[in-house]
Amino acid sequence: MLVEGMRGAGKSFWTKVLHDPVLRGSLAQSNTDLRLKAELQRVTDCKALLWDKTGSQDLPNQISVTRWLSNPDFEPMLFWAVVVLAQFEIDPALGMPEPDPFEPWKARIEWAQDKPERMIRALKVLDSKFTATGDTVLVVIDGLDRVSTRFAHTQSLMRGLFQLLLEFRYARGLRFKVFVREDILSTAAATVSDASKIINEKVTLDWTQQDLFGLAFHTIAQEDGAFRKRYEEVSAISGKSVGERWDHPELLTAATQEKFWIWLAGPYMGNAATKGHTYSWIFKHLADGKGRISPRTFLLAVKESLTATQNNFSAHKFIIHHEAIRDGVRHASNARVEELDNEYLWIRQAVEIIKTKGRTVPIDWNDLRSIWITNKDMGNDTVSLIERNQANALIPWEPGSDWDTKVNALRDTMSNIGVLQLRERQRVQRIDLPDIFRLAYKIGRNGGIAVNRKS
Incomplete structure (x- = not known):
């Protein structure tokens, strides 16, 4: 139910994939984790609640959320119940007010505050309805850091969301997938009893050194035939064309990846091993304080390393010069800090x-x-x-x-x-x-x- 990730780890990417029926279907047929394939194949529809900077979805805004949560009697779980229910055709028997065209959320959210049993029951009826028809409808929630600018309010909203997730932990027809930043998750978890039941099952979007090099090699291979040929020689496994995309059936072992990277960039960050080994050096210097690197950061550093070599070290015996790798890290640092400033x-x-x-x-x-x-x-x-x-x-x-x-x-x-x-x-x-x-x-x-x- 919970997916934790740093900036750039893929939270918004996965939200898009899960929400798009074509992308979701393609992933369900791909060579991926069997459990994930089975889960995706069961999903018949997906509703996405995405608070983003574009305001592309008509969701409660920060001003309204601040006003509601300033009331000490406001129940955040019922906020989530209303927002989720509004994504579906609501049974008139529930009695929920019709949305005002200028204030679409105010009447509904305020009406729900003194009807907790009715709201949760409405969601459970929805779950039973989907279960009876063999449907699984996924509700994806992302951008929780943008729902409010008040720290205490964000914590309250997370508390309410945890309570809703616990209520529907074993639901079969109505399922939830929540993408959240690690700093918000770590502080919110302590505010809800039994939150550990969800936290212990969370998925973390982590990219290992092997994952990142595999992604970089795959990306370059899409553009360069000579690169693909050498990649197949080093791995001793032939790739294949899938439409306009070239695909390699296996992620190379770390040892084989290092061998291939040495062919690209040489073994050392200078004239000797004392300067550092190129394969481990770039990963170490791109990592944050928890040893993590986002794929966006890694790909940008590799791309800039290639560009800097072409511009400044074109006569070098390797495709990537070790000084160009340092330039790539500097370039990636500027981009990462710009992301950090936005977040x-x-x-x-x-x-x-x-x-x-x-x-x-x-x-x-x-x-x-x-x-x-x-x-x-x-x-x-x-x-x-x-x-x-x-x-x-x-x-x-x-x-x-x-x-x-x-x-x-x-x-x-x-x-x-x-x-x-x-x-x-x-x-x-x-x-x-x-x-x-x-x-x-x-x-x-x-x-x-x-x-x-x-x-």
Whole structure:
């Protein structure tokens, strides 16, 4: 029921695949996990609830949600019950008001607040109806971080959604698939009893080093016949054409992938192994603080490595020059931080202050904490500046929290989403910044990749 993923891991991609009957059908017939195939083949229809920046769906907006959740008696589970029911033809006997053309959700959601038993019963009748006809209808929910800009409200909505998921955990006709960011999921889970029953069954969209290299090789192979030929020689397995797409039936082992990557980029990030091995080096330096890389980031780094080699090292004996790989990581860092700025509007302020104050990483936690709250008496500290952006961003604490709560929430949330790495050295907590973020923010690090390319 729950799918957890970082930015760029594929949450919106899977929402689109599940919602599109053609894509869903193609996947159900593909060479994929047998359990997934069986699940997809049972789905007869899919409704998607997607809160995105385009506002392409007529869903409750942030202003309305803020107004409703400001009422301490508002029950968020019934909010979800109304939104889900509205995707189907509603039985007139339920008595739910018709939507106002200018305020389509107000009357329905407010009407449902004192009818909890009636609303849940309506959903269970819907489930029974689908079960009786042999149908499985999937409701996909994505973009939960955009339903509200208030942290407490987002937590309340997640609590209500957890309660609904627990109520329909064993439903057969009406099924749910919820895609959620890891920072929202980790803080919401503690607010609902029995949430562990769902959390323990969650799926995490993780991409291993082997997955990412396989994806990169597959992507390049679609465009280059010579590449495909060499790929088949190294793997000793022939690919095949499927329509306009070239497909290889197996994911290469890590050892075979490294052999092929060495053919492309050489073995080392310089003249000797002491500079690093190219196959492991690119993965290590693209990873966030939790060792994760999104496919978008990895593909961009490989693409830029190829482009930089053509532009700057065209006479090199390998297809990819090791310095071009560093350029690829820098380029990917800029793109990843741009994504981060769109997703978390407050992170740039929390990170750039490290450079502004002339610090490098790793940095002692006490030093970083001091930097974040400098000038707090005048309200010009980093924490207060972030808090003022509450109307536009999901800030990881509630206004009015004490200073320890705020700075600890800032540190822990950034660690949870992989921007910071917390290390312990001689009983002193140290804060590190992975290269995938550090390079774009242009923060120095002893022994790390240079922020700017050497001339």
